[in-house]
Amino acid sequence: MQQDPRVLRQVAGRIKWFDPTKGFGFVVDPEGGPDILLHANVLRNFGQGSVADGAAVLVLAQITPRGAQAVEVLEILPPEGDRLAHIEDLHETSLEAIAALPLEAARVKWFDKVKGFGFANVFGRNEDVFIHIEVLRQSGLADLGPGEAVALRVIDGKRGRMAAQVLAWEVAVRGV
Numbered sequence: 754m755q756q757d758p759r760v761l762r763q764v765a766g767r768i769k770w771f772d773p774t775k776g777f778g779f780v781v782d783p784e785g786g787p788d789i790l791l792h793a794n795v796l797r798n799f800g801q802g803s804v805a806d807g808a809a810v811l812v813l814a815q816i817t818p819r820g821a822q823a824v825e826v827l828e829i830l831p832p833e834g835d836r837l838a839h840i841e842d843l844h845e846t847s848l849e850a851i852a853a854l855p856l857e858a859a860r861v862k863w864f865d866k867v868k869g870f871g872f873a874n875v876f877g878r879n880e881d882v883f884i885h886i887e888v889l890r891q892s893g894l895a896d897l898g899p900g901e902a903v904a905l906r907v908i909d910g911k912r913g914r915m916a917a918q919v920l921a922w923e924v925a926v927r928g929v
Contacts (some may be wrong), residue, residue, distance in 0.1 A: 755830045760815065761813045761815050761824065762815070763811065763812075763813055763814075763815065764782055764784075764789060764812050764814050764823075765811050766780040766781050766809075766810055767781050767783075767809055767810070768781075768791070768806055768807060768808045768810060768863070769781045769788055769806070770806050771804045771806065771895060773793060773802055773896055776792065776794075777792050778791050778804070779791060780810055782814075787820055787821050788824050789812065789814045790820060790821065791804075792822070792823070795826060798826070798920065799826035799827075799829070799921075799923070800833065800925070801826075801829065801893075801923075802896070802921070803894050803897075804874075804893060804894065804895055805831065805890045805891075805892075805893055805895045806832070806895065807833070809828075809829070809830040810826060810828065810829050810830075811827040811828040811829075812824075812825065812826050812827060813825040813827065813834050819905065821893060824855055830893060831890070831892055832890065832891070832893075834867055839929065851917045851918050852906075854906035854907065854908070856904040856906060857876075857904065857905045857907055858875070858876045858902070858922070859875045859902075859903050859904070859919040860873060860902055860903070861884060861899055861900060861901040862874050862881060863899050864884060864897035864899075866886065866895075869887075870884060870885050873897075873905060873916070875914075879914065881913075882914045882915060883910070883912070883913060883915040884897070884915070884919060885916070888915075888918065892919040892920065894919060896920070901921060902922035903919055903921060903922055904919075904920040904921075905919055
């Protein structure tokens with residue numbers, strides 16, 4: 754029996770992979786259905802330009818002649834696992850303590866996925882904030898572009914200010 758293509762189904766899945774350069778990726782359907790195409794435009798409508806592999810997502814999906822496709826992202830949660838324990842400055846910081854930090858508006862100065870880090874400029878401050886790739890991944894993101902608006906929760910690390918959490922600006926504005 755074929756599903757009516759106008760019917761939207763809410764799917765709580767995981768990101769199989771997402772490539773911002775290609776402009777798409779896939780969500781694994783936990784009910785064993787076909788992988789669900791996640792187009793970059795649908796992700797951008799949620800306010801993010803990338804998403805980490807393994808991140809939990811809640812999407813509205815529909816069956817099209819080309820297969821299952823996400824039409825809206827409702828929620829993204831970071832991948833499960835050893836949360837920030839291997840980042841020296843954060844290994845003793847609880848998730849509750851990080852969530853209690855104020856959000857600081859910033860723009861990405863540069864981020865190099867291959868090097869595993871980058872920097873952002875916080876509005877109203879002269880110093881840069883260090884962003885580690887694992888913090889980015891644990892925040893549910895996979896990459897950042899120069900000039901991208903983000904909201905940061907920042908701690909004072911041993912070598913200066915560093916991001917403990919990175920949120921896409923649009924997500925932070927919605928009150929996550």
